[in-house]
Amino acid sequence: MNDLEEKNELDTRYEVLKIALQEQNLSDFRENFLELHIYEQGQFYESLTEKERAQMYSYLSPKELADMFDSLEEDEDALKEYLEEMRPSYAAAMLSAMYTDNAVDLLNLLGKKDTAKYLSLMSPEAAAEIKELLHYEDETAGAIMTTEYVSILANQSVGSAMRYLKKEAAVAETIYYIYVVNDQNQLVGVISLRDLIVNEDETFISEIMSERVISVHVGDDQFDVAQTFRDYDFLALPVTDYEDHLLGIVTVDDIIDVIDEEATSDYSGLAGVNVEEVSESPLKASTRRLPWLITLLFLGMATATLIAKYEVLVSEASILAVFISLITGTAGNAGTQSLAVAVRRLAISDDKEKSFIRVLISEILTGLITGAVTGITIFGIVAVWKGNPILGFVIGMAMMAAITVANLAGSLIPMLMDRLGFDPAVASGPFITTLSDLTSVLIYFNIAALFMSHFQ
Amino acid sequence: MNDLEEKNELDTRYEVLKIALQEQNLSDFRENFLELHIYEQGQFYESLTEKERAQMYSYLSPKELADMFDSLEEDEDALKEYLEEMRPSYAAAMLSAMYTDNAVDLLNLLGKKDTAKYLSLMSPEAAAEIKELLHYEDETAGAIMTTEYVSILANQSVGSAMRYLKKEAAVAETIYYIYVVNDQNQLVGVISLRDLIVNEDETFISEIMSERVISVHVGDDQFDVAQTFRDYDFLALPVTDYEDHLLGIVTVDDIIDVIDEEATSDYSGLAGVNVEEVSESPLKASTRRLPWLITLLFLGMATATLIAKYEVLVSEASILAVFISLITGTAGNAGTQSLAVAVRRLAISDDKEKSFIRVLISEILTGLITGAVTGITIFGIVAVWKGNPILGFVIGMAMMAAITVANLAGSLIPMLMDRLGFDPAVASGPFITTLSDLTSVLIYFNIAALFMSHFQ
Numbered sequence: 001m002n003d004l005e006e007k008n009e010l011d012t013r014y015e016v017l018k019i020a021l022q023e024q025n026l027s028d029f030r031e032n033f034l035e036l037h038i039y040e041q042g043q044f045y046e047s048l049t050e051k052e053r054a055q056m057y058s059y060l061s062p063k064e065l066a067d068m069f070d071s072l073e074e075d076e077d078a079l080k081e082y083l084e085e086m087r088p089s090y091a092a093a094m095l096s097a098m099y100t101d102n103a104v105d106l107l108n109l110l111g112k113k114d115t116a117k118y119l120s121l122m123s124p125e126a127a128a129e130i131k132e133l134l135h136y137e138d139e140t141a142g143a144i145m146t147t148e149y150v151s152i153l154a155n156q157s158v159g160s161a162m163r164y165l166k167k168e169a170a171v172a173e174t175i176y177y178i179y180v181v182n183d184q185n186q187l188v189g190v191i192s193l194r195d196l197i198v199n200e201d202e203t204f205i206s207e208i209m210s211e212r213v214i215s216v217h218v219g220d221d222q223f224d225v226a227q228t229f230r231d232y233d234f235l236a237l238p239v240t241d242y243e244d245h246l247l248g249i250v251t252v253d254d255i256i257d258v259i260d261e262e263a264t265s266d267y268s269g270l271a272g273v274n275v276e277e278v279s280e281s282p283l284k285a286s287t288r289r290l291p292w293l294i295t296l297l298f299l300g301m302a303t304a305t306l307i308a309k310y311e312v313l314v315s316e317a318s319i320l321a322v323f324i325s326l327i328t329g330t331a332g333n334a335g336t337q338s339l340a341v342a343v344r345r346l347a348i349s350d351d352k353e354k355s356f357i358r359v360l361i362s363e364i365l366t367g368l369i370t371g372a373v374t375g376i377t378i379f380g381i382v383a384v385w386k387g388n389p390i391l392g393f394v395i396g397m398a399m400m401a402a403i404t405v406a407n408l409a410g411s412l413i414p415m416l417m418d419r420l421g422f423d424p425a426v427a428s429g430p431f432i433t434t435l436s437d438l439t440s441v442l443i444y445f446n447i448a449a450l451f452m453s454h455f456q
Numbered sequence: 457m458n459d460l461e462e463k464n465e466l467d468t469r470y471e472v473l474k475i476a477l478q479e480q481n482l483s484d485f486r487e488n489f490l491e492l493h494i495y496e497q498g499q500f501y502e503s504l505t506e507k508e509r510a511q512m513y514s515y516l517s518p519k520e521l522a523d524m525f526d527s528l529e530e531d532e533d534a535l536k537e538y539l540e541e542m543r544p545s546y547a548a549a550m551l552s553a554m555y556t557d558n559a560v561d562l563l564n565l566l567g568k569k570d571t572a573k574y575l576s577l578m579s580p581e582a583a584a585e586i587k588e589l590l591h592y593e594d595e596t597a598g599a600i601m602t603t604e605y606v607s608i609l610a611n612q613s614v615g616s617a618m619r620y621l622k623k624e625a626a627v628a629e630t631i632y633y634i635y636v637v638n639d640q641n642q643l644v645g646v647i648s649l650r651d652l653i654v655n656e657d658e659t660f661i662s663e664i665m666s667e668r669v670i671s672v673h674v675g676d677d678q679f680d681v682a683q684t685f686r687d688y689d690f691l692a693l694p695v696t697d698y699e700d701h702l703l704g705i706v707t708v709d710d711i712i713d714v715i716d717e718e719a720t721s722d723y724s725g726l727a728g729v730n731v732e733e734v735s736e737s738p739l740k741a742s743t744r745r746l747p748w749l750i751t752l753l754f755l756g757m758a759t760a761t762l763i764a765k766y767e768v769l770v771s772e773a774s775i776l777a778v779f780i781s782l783i784t785g786t787a788g789n790a791g792t793q794s795l796a797v798a799v800r801r802l803a804i805s806d807d808k809e810k811s812f813i814r815v816l817i818s819e820i821l822t823g824l825i826t827g828a829v830t831g832i833t834i835f836g837i838v839a840v841w842k843g844n845p846i847l848g849f850v851i852g853m854a855m856m857a858a859i860t861v862a863n864l865a866g867s868l869i870p871m872l873m874d875r876l877g878f879d880p881a882v883a884s885g886p887f888i889t890t891l892s893d894l895t896s897v898l899i900y901f902n903i904a905a906l907f908m909s910h911f912q
Contacts, residue, residue: 039687165653166653170654175650176632263719286822
């Protein structure tokens with residue numbers, strides 16, 4: 001099948017399901033629906049009307065719906081709506097049947113009151129598991145971990161571990177790593193299912209387990225957890241508290257979401273707009289973009305005020321006005337490049353302290369080199385175009401200085417923000433360019449004032 | 457252990473290894489080295505001198521080194537150097553022992569001559585496997601897939617499949633999905649190791665396998681493959697040709713690299729600089745940044761030429777010069793926001809054709825709203841600051857028009873590039889802002905010329 005055929009085949013399946021709903025054919029619906037992958041179930045579900053969804057709730061068990069809900073990646077409002085339209089006891093049963101980390105993500109969208117309502121409708125065990133995860137801070141390992149892991153004791157044999165695994169396989173989020181704990185539930189080893197399979201039933205776990213377990217702490221930043229996944233290529237990582245007690249696991253599918261989030265946030269920072277929600281009304285999009293635009297407008301006013309101080313200079317030599325936007329624009333471009341490299345470097349560097357001075361010197365040198373080349377180029381252009389080498393010299397010098405300063409700002413500001421504990425990606429591109437406008441104008445008019453008498 | 461203790465513990469291990477190398481203590485070295493995770497082995501290896509590395513090659517078998525090389529993520533030059541310093545027969549043996557996809561990645565760094573040399577030193581089977589993957593186009597499923605998967609026939613029992621798996625576990629890249637093929641090696645089903653484990657030994661594979669296999673085609677773009685991983689949360693996906701023959705699998709660890717690459721490319725595009733290599737000399741960094749800067753400088757010259765045409769206007773009312781950078785800057789910021797959202801939307805949208813007009817209208821409306829709010833704000837400021845409401849009106853109108861046009865350009869250009877088959881991320885931020893400078897100046901001076909007689 002090619003992609004198109006596959007898409008058509010899937011559309012046909014969705015059609016068949018819709019007809020089954022319309023004809024109230026429960027068995028047809030169930031048979032065809034449960035054949036779909038949970039992601040496809042979710043795609044179908046999202047395409048339904050409220051009435052059709054209500055019908056689905058009566059056709060599927062809370063557990064069956066829970067599997068699908070585990071894979072839903074809708075926006076907050078839609079997810080809230082779905083939960084609210086279910087009978088509370090049905091919703092609570094579904095939440096209990098979901099993987100705990102996903103159930104917690106859903107409950108975090110609701111108010112405290114609704115969360116309490118659903119918890120009260122669950123079995124005490126399910127409610128306790130969820131409550132345990134509810135209080136972890138956002139964006140930490142604790143917030144993305146799940147408690148559905150498999151753990152065993154070291155004095156078991158491979159055979160008994162396999163029998164235990166068979167029992168747990170239905171509820172665990174992953175069975176491909178088995179964590180070995182002592183009787184205080186402290187993590188002492190790890191063994192992969194691959195290792196279990198290639199060893200004889202009689203072998204003891206303690207003989208074949210790896211005692212050097214790579215783990216993360218419950219309070220670790222989720223981006224650091226993602227980096228550990230990138231480095232070690234694991235499918236799951238155990239999460240412990242500060243006394244090595246095993247609390248849960250983070251799985252690679254959740255990490256892919258974290259990596260996407262990380263990329264989106266860096267990207268949003270560079271653009272000065274949160275790009276997370278891309279399909280919204282112009283009014284909503286405007287309210288999202290205006291705060292930055294207006295803030296930058298006021299910052300830009302500083303540049304305008306500065307130029308106003310040189311109005312006399314401009315009125316004497318209006319040719320100066322011609323090159324304002326060229327100098328501010330080029331310096332802004334250089335600053336953006338420098339910023340992007342700095343933010344990226346901070347994201348992947350392990351040893352930030354050591355490299356601070358080195359990076360700074362490197363950026364100044366890069367600024368001087370790019371500035372000199374660009375400056376000489378514009379000197380040539382202006383000298384020929386306007387037949388005025390002195391004016392060319394002024395523009396070229398200003399260009400070089402402005403680019404060097406912009407490069408410095410582009411790399412210095414994110415590094416300072418990082419040192420002060422802020423996310424360096426917040427030092428956005430527009431902020432750097434607007435700031436660099438200010439310094440560029442200052443440099444430009446001061447150099448121009450110096451040589452004023454020579455080029456007129 | 458906390459993070460710091462873990463880091464210190466690892467440093468101690470690296471120290472012990474270095475001493476073992478210095479003391480030429482083979483058995484100590486091997487024991488301690490093989491205890492490390494392959495990622496850590498790689499970190500240690502990268503910290504060595506050429507002489508120490510040469511010693512390592514004599515202490516480790518090609519297979520042991522291959523495991524470590526599978527996880528190396530160094531830059532091209534370093535990897536080439538490593539290969540070249542090994543004896544050719546040792547390097548060839550190591551390449552044969554690596555996962556085929558990684559070996560191919562390495563060979564792609566070398567010239568044709570070197571590749572042929574290593575292939576000639578391998579066993580015919582290993583060379584054939586590698587050759588098969590060498591000719592797939594960059595950035596396709598074929599280029600990132602590996603051939604170390606496990607496949608079985610449908611008429612086997614769970615027990616016999618498990619026995620086969622035990623044998624294959626040592627060489628397969630993943631054993632957590634087993635692919636079911638017919639006697640023409642066409643993909644007919646899939647079963648997870650989890651399913652094998654929970655079913656009885658006597659059950660036939662055909663009874664429990666899933667016949668709806670999600671697969672990708674060998675020529676599919678790697679970013680599309682990554683999207684399928686995101687949607688379906690798989691650990692691996694089978695790759696087929698256009699007649700459903702199973703050719704290989706793509707595993708989730710390779711997909712994480714693809715997702716990082718995707719994010720870096722979008723981010724680089726927005727900044728107008730390739731941020732992939734972050735630790736390079738100022739000279740190298742400059743040669744990377746200058747092409748864009750100089751290109752944009754020439755584009756910026758168009759704006760300067762345009763302003764030059766209005767020099768008479770500026771010399772009559774030098775106050776106009778004060779607001780040039782404010783208008784170009786703000787419009788540039790708006791254009792960058794719009795660009796970022798458009799590129800993101802194109803990256804995640806499934807149905808690009810349908811939404812083209814809708815997005816365009818939405819962006820124009822967003823431009824008008826943000827433009828109106830920003831325009832009214834600047835009107836108020838200028839009217840009060842300069843005591844000149846007519847000038848304020850000119851600046852406000854120009855601001856609104858410039859922002860709307862910049863928004864339009866920011867969303868239109870990436871969409872057009874996408875339609876023409878280019879990567880929309882190449883429509884970089886600096887390009888959009890420089891272009892928007894041009895239109896902003898045009899708009900500004902034309903409006904100013906209209907009202908010239910009124911505000912002086």
